[in-house]
Amino acid sequence: MVNTQKTKPKVTNKEVLTKEKTAFATAARIKYYDIVLDHGHGAIVTDIEGNDYIDLLASASSTNTGHAHPRIVEAIQQQAAKMIQYTPAYFANSQAARLAPRLAELAPMNGPVEVVWGNSGSDANDAIIKFARAYTGRQYIVSFTGAYHGSTYGSMTLSGVSLNMTRKMGPMLPGVIKVPFPSPWERFVGENEEDFVDRMFKQFMxxxxxxxxxxEVAAIIIEPIQGDGGIIKTPTSYMRKVYDFAKRNGILFAVDEVNQGMGRTGKWWSIQHFNLEPDLMSVGKSLASGLPLSAMVGRKEIMESLGAPANVYTTAGNPVTTAAANATLDVIQDEHLLERSRQLGEKAAEFFKQEKKKYSFIGDVRMYGLDGGIDIVDPVTGEDDSEATTKLMYRIFELGAIIISLRGSILRFQPPLVITEEELDRAFAMIDQAFAELAAGKLTAPTNAAELGW
Known part of the structure; x- marks a missing residue:
C-alpha cells in the first residue's frame, strides 16, 4: 500500500472502527480488513490514513465504471442541485422517465419490455417473485444452491450461499424450492461434460x-454466472435443458444480473453468453454506479399482471439515482467498457494461467471478461484450502490491493472496468509476490483469520 498523506493522520482506522463498533451490528458486515475508506478515483481507493489500494473488488461489482467517475459525479451534482427526491410512487421524474426506455431497449428480450424500480438487487428479485406469481397464477419458485439473490425475506429465501442468511430467521418465504447448481465441485473425477450435465439435470428434475x-411452478430463477457462489458459469447445455423444460411447462425463466450484468463479463448481460432470452431479469449494483437503484425488467404482458401499488417504493427511481444511471449507461457505451472488459479479461486470464503453471496450489481458474474466480487448493489432496486463501488475500491487501475470498477458498477478481493496464500490471505483481511467498512458506494467517470472509 502507498501512503499519500505527508503528515500523521488526524485519525486512524483503528480509532474509527473502535468507535463504530459500539453502535454497528455484527450482522451488517462480512469482515475482511480493518480499514475505513475515505475516497477513491478510478480503480484506486484510499483509506482515512491516506493508504492507497488498487481495487480488485469494485465494491462487490457495483462500481464497474470506477470510483468518482467525473461524468457520473457531474450528473449527480447537477441533478442534486435541481431536485434530490420526489417519490416516483406518485409522479414521474425526468431522469427516471428517460432511463426506463433506455434500459428496456438494452434488455436481452424481444418484443415489448417494461421496467419497475427498486432500491437494491434484493427487492428487484422480490419483484421477480411478485410478478411471476401474479402472471402465472402459480405459487412455486425454483432457485439454486450457491446462489446469492439478496437479503430481503424473499431474496434471501431464494439464496443458498450461506447458512447465516437463514439461521434463526425462519420460517422463510413459502413456496421456494432449491435444486443443486452444476458447480465444478459437483463433478466426478474423470467425468466428461456431457455425463456431468446429464447427471446434474437428473438432480434438477x-x-x-x-x-x-x-x-404449479411460476418461475425458475438462476444466475447465469454465479457471483458469490464462486464466479461460476452454468454449463451451456445444462442451461439449455433448464430453459427448454421451463418453456415446455409454462414456467417463467428469470435471470439475476445484479452481480454479473452491466458489462462485467464483456457483454451487457451474462445471459447473452447463452443466446437465450429471459422472461424476467433483475438488475442492480452497477446500474447507478453504486447508488441505491435497481430494476426488474420483463416482458410487457408479465409486467402488466399487477397494478399499483404492488411494487412501489418511496425512493426507488428517484431523480439522483436515475441521473447517475443515465450517466453510467453513457460511460459504458462511450468508453467502450464492454470491449475493455473482454480485452483486459483476456490479459487477466493469461496471467492466472501462467501463475497456475508456476504454483501447484492454484486450482481451477475461471475468467469471463474482468470477472474471475481463482480456486486455491491443497497441492497434495486437491481439496479447497481456506487457510492458504486467507493468507494470500491478506498478503495481497498488505501489498496494496483489495481482494476478498468466496466460499472460503476462492479469490474474487472483479476490478472496475476502467482499471488501467498499468494498474492491472501492478496488481498482478502483488498477486505474484503473494503466491511466491506462500509457495516459500513465508506467509502466516492473521490472528483473526477465523473471522474473515463468508
Whole structure:
C-alpha cells in the first residue's frame, strides 16, 4: 500500500472502527480488513490514513465504471442541485422517465419490455417473485444452491450461499424450492461434460418427478454466472435443458444480473453468453454506479399482471439515482467498457494461467471478461484450502490491493472496468509476490483469520 498523506493522520482506522463498533451490528458486515475508506478515483481507493489500494473488488461489482467517475459525479451534482427526491410512487421524474426506455431497449428480450424500480438487487428479485406469481397464477419458485439473490425475506429465501442468511430467521418465504447448481465441485473425477450435465439435470428434475408439480411452478430463477457462489458459469447445455423444460411447462425463466450484468463479463448481460432470452431479469449494483437503484425488467404482458401499488417504493427511481444511471449507461457505451472488459479479461486470464503453471496450489481458474474466480487448493489432496486463501488475500491487501475470498477458498477478481493496464500490471505483481511467498512458506494467517470472509 502507498501512503499519500505527508503528515500523521488526524485519525486512524483503528480509532474509527473502535468507535463504530459500539453502535454497528455484527450482522451488517462480512469482515475482511480493518480499514475505513475515505475516497477513491478510478480503480484506486484510499483509506482515512491516506493508504492507497488498487481495487480488485469494485465494491462487490457495483462500481464497474470506477470510483468518482467525473461524468457520473457531474450528473449527480447537477441533478442534486435541481431536485434530490420526489417519490416516483406518485409522479414521474425526468431522469427516471428517460432511463426506463433506455434500459428496456438494452434488455436481452424481444418484443415489448417494461421496467419497475427498486432500491437494491434484493427487492428487484422480490419483484421477480411478485410478478411471476401474479402472471402465472402459480405459487412455486425454483432457485439454486450457491446462489446469492439478496437479503430481503424473499431474496434471501431464494439464496443458498450461506447458512447465516437463514439461521434463526425462519420460517422463510413459502413456496421456494432449491435444486443443486452444476458447480465444478459437483463433478466426478474423470467425468466428461456431457455425463456431468446429464447427471446434474437428473438432480434438477428429481423434485418435479416426486413432489413438485411443474404446472404449479411460476418461475425458475438462476444466475447465469454465479457471483458469490464462486464466479461460476452454468454449463451451456445444462442451461439449455433448464430453459427448454421451463418453456415446455409454462414456467417463467428469470435471470439475476445484479452481480454479473452491466458489462462485467464483456457483454451487457451474462445471459447473452447463452443466446437465450429471459422472461424476467433483475438488475442492480452497477446500474447507478453504486447508488441505491435497481430494476426488474420483463416482458410487457408479465409486467402488466399487477397494478399499483404492488411494487412501489418511496425512493426507488428517484431523480439522483436515475441521473447517475443515465450517466453510467453513457460511460459504458462511450468508453467502450464492454470491449475493455473482454480485452483486459483476456490479459487477466493469461496471467492466472501462467501463475497456475508456476504454483501447484492454484486450482481451477475461471475468467469471463474482468470477472474471475481463482480456486486455491491443497497441492497434495486437491481439496479447497481456506487457510492458504486467507493468507494470500491478506498478503495481497498488505501489498496494496483489495481482494476478498468466496466460499472460503476462492479469490474474487472483479476490478472496475476502467482499471488501467498499468494498474492491472501492478496488481498482478502483488498477486505474484503473494503466491511466491506462500509457495516459500513465508506467509502466516492473521490472528483473526477465523473471522474473515463468508
Amino acid at each position: 428429481l423434485p418435479f418427478e416426486t413432489y413438485l408439480p411443474a404446472d
